[in-house]
Amino acid sequence: xxQTKNLEFSYHSKNGMKFPDISLDQEEDLVIIGDxxxxxxxxxxxxxxxxxxxxxxxxxxxxxxxxxxxxxKDNFRRKHIGLVFQKSNFIQSLSLIENIQAKILFSKSKVxxxxxxxxxxxxxxxxxxxxxxxxxxEGQKQRASIALxxxxxxxIILADEPTSSLDDTNSRKVINLLKATAKRSGSNLILxxxxxxIVPEFSKMIEL
Ligand SMILES: Nc1ncnc2c1ncn2[C@@H]1O[C@H](COP(=O)(O)OP(=O)(O)OP(=O)(O)O)[C@@H](O)[C@H]1O
Numbered sequence: 001x002x003q004t005k006n007l008e009f010s011y012h013s014k015n016g017m018k019f020p021d022i023s024l025d026q027e028e029d030l031v032i033i034g035d036x037x038x039x040x041x042x043x044x045x046x047x048x049x050x051x052x053x054x055x056x057x058x059x060x061x062x063x064x065x066x067x068x069x070x071x072x073k074d075n076f077r078r079k080h081i082g083l084v085f086q087k088s089n090f091i092q093s094l095s096l097i098e099n100i101q102a103k104i105l106f107s108k109s110k111v112x113x114x115x116x117x118x119x120x121x122x123x124x125x126x127x128x129x130x131x132x133x134x135x136x137x138e139g140q141k142q143r144a145s146i147a148l149x150x151x152x153x154x155x156i157i158l159a160d161e162p163t164s165s166l167d168d169t170n171s172r173k174v175i176n177l178l179k180a181t182a183k184r185s186g187s188n189l190i191l192x193x194x195x196x197x198i199v200p201e202f203s204k205m206i207e208l
Contacts, residue, residue, distance in 0.1 A: 088144070
């Protein structure tokens with residue numbers, strides 16, 4: 001469950017942004033659309049506690065997360081938030097499976113190896129498991145970043161244009177996996193997209 005109230009943010013004095021309130025019950029999903037520069041990525045960064053709101057409140061599972069200390073924010077993010085951003089955050093010199101194992105270790109989660117294999121197979125990247133990250137294509141990295149984000153069944157999955165480098169077939173695989181993961185773990189999926197085809201598949205939509 002996620003709720004925001006009167007969220008505002010600005011990077012500098014001339015770019016104040018006010019965001020519509022969000023209210024999602026368990027398993028509801030939300031798609032965020034809007035023209036370039038309207039603040040879609042900024043909103044995801046506020047929800048993931050990477051940016052601090054100028055004013056307003058954010059509740060996740062009824063916890064007021066905007067009041068957390070930096071340390072509490074880091075712990076909460078690791079355990080409860082799955083992030084898929086346009087620039088993925090891998091350790092390039094490690095293999096895909098080593099990156100996944102590191103994520104599981106840092107988030108102090110328990111994930112069966114069969115579950116890892118299933119996710120990688122669903123995304124069509126199981127055969128790349130032992131490749132180092134720098135050897136993957138952009139589309140393969142994008143799918144790998146989705147595996148990394150959902151591997152520990154987070155309470156919220158936040159995805160910023162997760163299908164932007166993908167062809168139609170892989171785009172479908174990614175949307176299906178994000179939705180299926182959210183459903184299986186009872187989490188909320190919030191996705192930013194420019195792809196209008198995806199919009200009807202979500203229970204709620206906001207346009208910035
Ligand atoms: N680090 C930053 N410092 C200063 N201004 C920023 C910064 N990041 C974003 N902005 C500005 O804030 C506004 C919102 O940016 P944001 O990236 O959230 O938009 P967006 O809707 O996600 O855009 P796009 O669809 O092009 O990705 C833009 O005017 C952008 O120039």
